[in-house]
Amino acid sequence: MPKLSDPITIRGMEVKNRIGFPPMLSMSSDANGCPTKKSYNVYETKARGGAGLITYEAVSVEPVIFSAQNVTANIGKDDNIPAYKKVTDAVHKYGAKIGMQLADGGLIGFVLASIFGFKVEARGPSSVDLLHLTSAYETMVSSWPDTLKQTGAICKEMSMEDIIRVEDLFAAGAKRAIQAGFDFIEIHSAHATLHSAFLAPYSNVRTDKYGGSTENKCTFLLETMEKIRNSIGDKPPLFVRLSVDELLPDGLKMEESKKIVKIIENAGVDCIDVSQGNMIRNPKGIQIPSYFEHGGFIHLAEEIKKVTNVPVIGVGRIVDPKMADEFIQQGKADIIYMGRQLICDAETPNKYFNGQLDDIKYCMGCLQKCASTCVYDAYSGQNYTDLTPSADLKKIVVLGAGIAGMEAARVAKLRGHDVEIYEKSDKIGGLIPLLAMEYKKEEFMNIVNYLETQLKKLDVPIHLNKELTRQEISDLKPDILVLATGTEATVPKNLEGKPNVLTQDEAILKSKPIGKNVVIWGLGAYWRGGPETAITLAEQGYNIKALMGSNTTVATEMLMATGRRLWILEYLRDNKIPVYTKAKLLDVTEKGIKFLDENKNEQFIEADTFVYCGSRITKAKKLKKQFEAVAPKIQLIGDCKRPRDIAEAMNDAQTFARKLK
Ligand SMILES: Cc1cc2nc3c(=O)[nH]c(=O)nc-3n(C[C@H](O)[C@H](O)[C@H](O)COP(=O)(O)OP(=O)(O)OC[C@H]3O[C@@H](n4cnc5c(N)ncnc54)[C@H](O)[C@@H]3O)c2cc1C
Numbered sequence: 001m002p003k004l005s006d007p008i009t010i011r012g013m014e015v016k017n018r019i020g021f022p023p024m025l026s027m028s029s030d031a032n033g034c035p036t037k038k039s040y041n042v043y044e045t046k047a048r049g050g051a052g053l054i055t056y057e058a059v060s061v062e063p064v065i066f067s068a069q070n071v072t073a074n075i076g077k078d079d080n081i082p083a084y085k086k087v088t089d090a091v092h093k094y095g096a097k098i099g100m101q102l103a104d105g106g107l108i109g110f111v112l113a114s115i116f117g118f119k120v121e122a123r124g125p126s127s128v129d130l131l132h133l134t135s136a137y138e139t140m141v142s143s144w145p146d147t148l149k150q151t152g153a154i155c156k157e158m159s160m161e162d163i164i165r166v167e168d169l170f171a172a173g174a175k176r177a178i179q180a181g182f183d184f185i186e187i188h189s190a191h192a193t194l195h196s197a198f199l200a201p202y203s204n205v206r207t208d209k210y211g212g213s214t215e216n217k218c219t220f221l222l223e224t225m226e227k228i229r230n231s232i233g234d235k236p237p238l239f240v241r242l243s244v245d246e247l248l249p250d251g252l253k254m255e256e257s258k259k260i261v262k263i264i265e266n267a268g269v270d271c272i273d274v275s276q277g278n279m280i281r282n283p284k285g286i287q288i289p290s291y292f293e294h295g296g297f298i299h300l301a302e303e304i305k306k307v308t309n310v311p312v313i314g315v316g317r318i319v320d321p322k323m324a325d326e327f328i329q330q331g332k333a334d335i336i337y338m339g340r341q342l343i344c345d346a347e348t349p350n351k352y353f354n355g356q357l358d359d360i361k362y363c364m365g366c367l368q369k370c371a372s373t374c375v376y377d378a379y380s381g382q383n384y385t386d387l388t389p390s391a392d393l394k395k396i397v398v399l400g401a402g403i404a405g406m407e408a409a410r411v412a413k414l415r416g417h418d419v420e421i422y423e424k425s426d427k428i429g430g431l432i433p434l435l436a437m438e439y440k441k442e443e444f445m446n447i448v449n450y451l452e453t454q455l456k457k458l459d460v461p462i463h464l465n466k467e468l469t470r471q472e473i474s475d476l477k478p479d480i481l482v483l484a485t486g487t488e489a490t491v492p493k494n495l496e497g498k499p500n501v502l503t504q505d506e507a508i509l510k511s512k513p514i515g516k517n518v519v520i521w522g523l524g525a526y527w528r529g530g531p532e533t534a535i536t537l538a539e540q541g542y543n544i545k546a547l548m549g550s551n552t553t554v555a556t557e558m559l560m561a562t563g564r565r566l567w568i569l570e571y572l573r574d575n576k577i578p579v580y581t582k583a584k585l586l587d588v589t590e591k592g593i594k595f596l597d598e599n600k601n602e603q604f605i606e607a608d609t610f611v612y613c614g615s616r617i618t619k620a621k622k623l624k625k626q627f628e629a630v631a632p633k634i635q636l637i638g639d640c641k642r643p644r645d646i647a648e649a650m651n652d653a654q655t656f657a658r659k660l661k
């Protein structure tokens with residue numbers, strides 16, 4: 001069996017190894033759908049990092065861009081070819097092969113446009129109940145059924161002319177992609193795109209040549225393949241991405257997918273890109289949070305490999321290149337796509353092949369950025385801004401060994417500054433070890449482990465159990481004092497001192513007694529961890545009820561993280577955890593919690609314990625006063641500056657350290 005480092009040939013295209021970067025929207029195109037400087041960097045870094053195969057994100061073939069699409073890539077007109085040529089030139093410098101994924105988003109485009117307030121026609125193979133076709137959004141956006149009702153939107157059955165138009169646009173787009181130097185073409189026929197909707201049993205109920213038997217349902221895909229082949233000539237390989245299991249009770253499943261694979265293999269497909277899930281009904285196989293096992297979908301590629309002779313790509317939460325190598329050596333797939341891992345650390349292939357395993361930044365599966373950047377590297381976005389040495393070297397003292405303090409120290413030291421960290425507790429990582437105790441969030445420790453390894457390598461001293469006094473700081477004579485001291489958990493003033501009122505930290509750590517029946521306050525901001533604290537306690541056997549204030553949306557600000565947010569919402573729903581929104585907290589007594597409900601009626605919930613997951617407080621003001629003028633410059637970063645999230649903590653740290661002269 002081959003290894004990860006072995007080359008593979010696909011229809012005469014030599015790929016230097018078996019690590020690939022899958023198509024992933026980078027939200028980096030300009031208003032014409034052309035790649036920007038950021039896009040060049042997104043793809044060039046993957047090639048420079050050692051991936052053998054790269055697939056450019058879903059690209060529209062429509063000649064006209066609708067206004068919400070100004071971040072969507074487009075190859076619908078000749079004018080766009082030169083900009084894409086720059087991408088392929090950049091990638092080819094490193095010996096990688098790059099293909100373009102051509103996509104008609106089908107109802108995905110309709111849903112996103114509706115949410116962002118734009119109008120896009122809902123169309124598909126058949127006029128099927130739109131609410132059913134977009135069922136994930138019924139869970140995620142409570143007003144979604146009303147929106148559909150109010151607009152009267154229906155899924156329009158595509159006419160023969162509509163179908164032929166799309167096929168022709170794909171053929172023309174493919175030709176332009178090859179003119180722009182792409183090595184291969186992929187048809188996006190997965191995840192609820194238009195082509196995949198023709199394959200799925202619930203969305204295609206046509207009775208003409210495009211519906212009915214499996215063969216008929218493949219007609220649209222086969223005609224598109226044929227027209228593309230005619231337009232690009234014999235040489236370039238043609239890939240098809242399929243959701244071989246849509247992870248839906250009535251969705252496309254493995255048995256039928258195997259038949260589809262045989263049909264498209266006979267029609268000349270060169271590679272099957274095996275994916276799973278449906279963006280608008282169940283995105284969890286596409287946006288895979290840390291709740292899912294690493295490599296947990298590889299059995300799908302393995303099954304497909306049994307019925308085809310063309311190379312098969314496997315994907316899904318594969319983070320560790322050792323695991324990728326094992327999958328290749330076990331014959332489970334011919335190529336492994338590593339998506340978010342290469343966004344997190346594009347150099348993963350080189351580091352693996354060169355034996356620098358402890359330098360790899362491992363993806364945490366947080367799904368909080370991914371498209372635009374990675375939380376590790378929120379400053380420069382997808383690791384493309386190189387660090388330069390500083391000219392004016394400073395002595396920097398950092399208070400706090402949370403991620404903000406550690407990242408600031410790492411970048412400043414790499415740029416040549418003299419840095420030390422003082423941490424008042426007995427451990428590094430700040431809040432991360434705490435949040436890693438939440439349900440299936442242990443991988444968040446990856447960021448701490450990475451920073452710890454790097455700081456050791458850089459010889460940055462971290463003094464634990466040390467809360468410096470003003471005098472001690474003054475004696476160190478720093479040029480810059482960095483306050484990265486984070487936040488403290490709180491409870492509302494009127495509840496302070498009540499034995500049955502716990503802060504979030506106390507509840508997670510069980511550092512105070514906690515009763516069986518628990519009411520949690522604060523499920524709005526995902527970055528305060530409230531929704532996952534509720535799930536954690538529920539998993540531990542507590543009976544949970546939840547209250548929310550003015551913010552009525554559970555786990556807000558997580559639009560990109562649809563997979564993680566949907567999972568949270570489904571968990572709360574399926575475990576019948578009541579969530580009272582627009583509540584006003586009145587009091588916590590020995591017997592339970594008094595509050596006004598959304599109709600301003602007083603309610604009482606019997607409970608043993610109240611857990612407050614609301615705002616945390618920073619002591620920045622007090623510290624600034626305490627340390628005033630102890631150093632020529634005092635810099636606040638991370639939650640100390642303002643309580644926010646991991647990406648912002650890292651962003652603050654990098655902004656500070658990168659801007660040093
Ligand atoms: C339960 C929970 C779940 C969360 N979940 C998420 C999530 O899913 N995604 C997300 O993005 N964010 C999440 N967050 C937020 C995230 O953890 C923080 O935004 C981030 O860790 C802040 O990092 P920091 O380094 O700024 O501060 P901290 O992590 O608070 O680190 C500050 C450090 O400074 C030390 N310190 C304090 N005072 C001093 C002093 N005087 N001298 C020396 N050291 C001092 C502290 O001991 C601590 O080690 C969650 C937070 C909580 C509480």
Ligand SMILES: Cc1cc2nc3c(=O)[nH]c(=O)nc-3n(C[C@H](O)[C@H](O)[C@H](O)COP(=O)(O)O)c2cc1C
Nearest residue numbers: 022023024025057058286316317338339340370371
């Ligand atoms: C932000 C984001 C954007 C994505 N964009 C696309 C896309 O344009 N086309 C596609 O087929 N899949 C897309 N996917 C799915 C990925 O290609 C990949 O299958 C998924 O991220 C699982 O792989 P990973 O766990 O290695 O990241 C996207 C996923 C994410 C998280």
